[in-house]
Amino acid sequence: MLVDCHVHLQPHGEKPPMTRERIAEYLRVAQERGVDAICITEHLFRFEEAYRALYGWWDADQDQRLAGMVARYWKDHVSGSVADYVRVVEAAKSAGLPVYLGLEMDWLPGKSDILREFLAPYDWDVVLGSVHYIGAWGIDDDEFLFEWENRDVAQAWDKYGALMRELAETGLADVLTHPDVVKKFGHRPTDETPLHAAIVEGAASTGAAIELNTNGLRRCKEIFPARPLVERAKAAGLPITLASDAHYPKHVGHAFDEAAAWARRAGYEEASYYVGRKRESYPLK
Ligand SMILES: [Zn+2]
Numbered sequence: 001m002l003v004d005c006h007v008h009l010q011p012h013g014e015k016p017p018m019t020r021e022r023i024a025e026y027l028r029v030a031q032e033r034g035v036d037a038i039c040i041t042e043h044l045f046r047f048e049e050a051y052r053a054l055y056g057w058w059d060a061d062q063d064q065r066l067a068g069m070v071a072r073y074w075k076d077h078v079s080g081s082v083a084d085y086v087r088v089v090e091a092a093k094s095a096g097l098p099v100y101l102g103l104e105m106d107w108l109p110g111k112s113d114i115l116r117e118f119l120a121p122y123d124w125d126v127v128l129g130s131v132h133y134i135g136a137w138g139i140d141d142d143e144f145l146f147e148w149e150n151r152d153v154a155q156a157w158d159k160y161g162a163l164m165r166e167l168a169e170t171g172l173a174d175v176l177t178h179p180d181v182v183k184k185f186g187h188r189p190t191d192e193t194p195l196h197a198a199i200v201e202g203a204a205s206t207g208a209a210i211e212l213n214t215n216g217l218r219r220c221k222e223i224f225p226a227r228p229l230v231e232r233a234k235a236a237g238l239p240i241t242l243a244s245d246a247h248y249p250k251h252v253g254h255a256f257d258e259a260a261a262w263a264r265r266a267g268y269e270e271a272s273y274y275v276g277r278k279r280e281s282y283p284l285k
Pocket residue numbers: 104130132177178
């Protein structure tokens with residue numbers, strides 16, 4: 001058994017229709033790679049309901065340049081309604097396709113009520129929680145790369161860690177996704193332990209899973225998260241999920257052998273996935 005717990009139907013900068021045919025393309029690759037099921041976890045900011053409810057959150061940042069960039073990014077990414085998305089994935093499920101209904105939810109401080117309301121009407125299998133922003137700074141987005149020059153790396157990591165902890169403590173997310181994505185462009189402090197501690201303590205407060213995300217290999221030659229974090233998660237008794245963070249069919253199940261080896265070296269013997277927000281586990285090969 002192998003489940004890819006983090007798959008997007010739309011690449012950034014593109015809006016192919018989210019259809020049963022599109023899902024089938026992902027499942028073809030899954031089958032080739034021995035992945036038994038995929039969880040479709042489209043970004044929160046793809047949906048007009050989220051855009052309307054959260055519009056302007058970026059203005060809390062004093063930096064108008066960054067705020068303006070996020071405003072444009074969110075506007076450009078809206079591609080349809082969450083109700084339609086849920087219908088398509090649920091129809092695929094009902095037709096017997098091995099897919100689960102998920103969402104990748106951005107953590108936006110102070111917005112937990114709106115996020116909770118957004119989630120409420122639907123029967124999610126899983127909610128992934130992400131931190132992509134410190135204020136209006138998109139820390140893992142190439143367009144915002146210049147901002148790293150204006151920041152102290154250790155401080156940025158501290159802020160990112162505090163946001164991950166906050167996200168975990170809300171209990172809104174079942175899984176903390178790409179947990180150390182802040183390393184994506186290679187800005188790493190001498191001591192990464194404080195970040196690892198913040199994430200694991202946060203996750204332990206609600207039992208959230210730690211995601212092993214192979215997009216890290218494509219982006220910065222190291223799985224998200226670094227192995228010391230995986231070891232710390234293991235010591236805290238936290239579950240893990242395996243994820244490609246595919247934005248194209250070709251990425252489904254990418255480097256899952258490496259992710260499983262990463263997990264096993266940290267002492268894990270099983271991985272998890274979620275059905276109706278209940279955790280299920282399977283042995284790692
Ligand atoms: Zn993400």
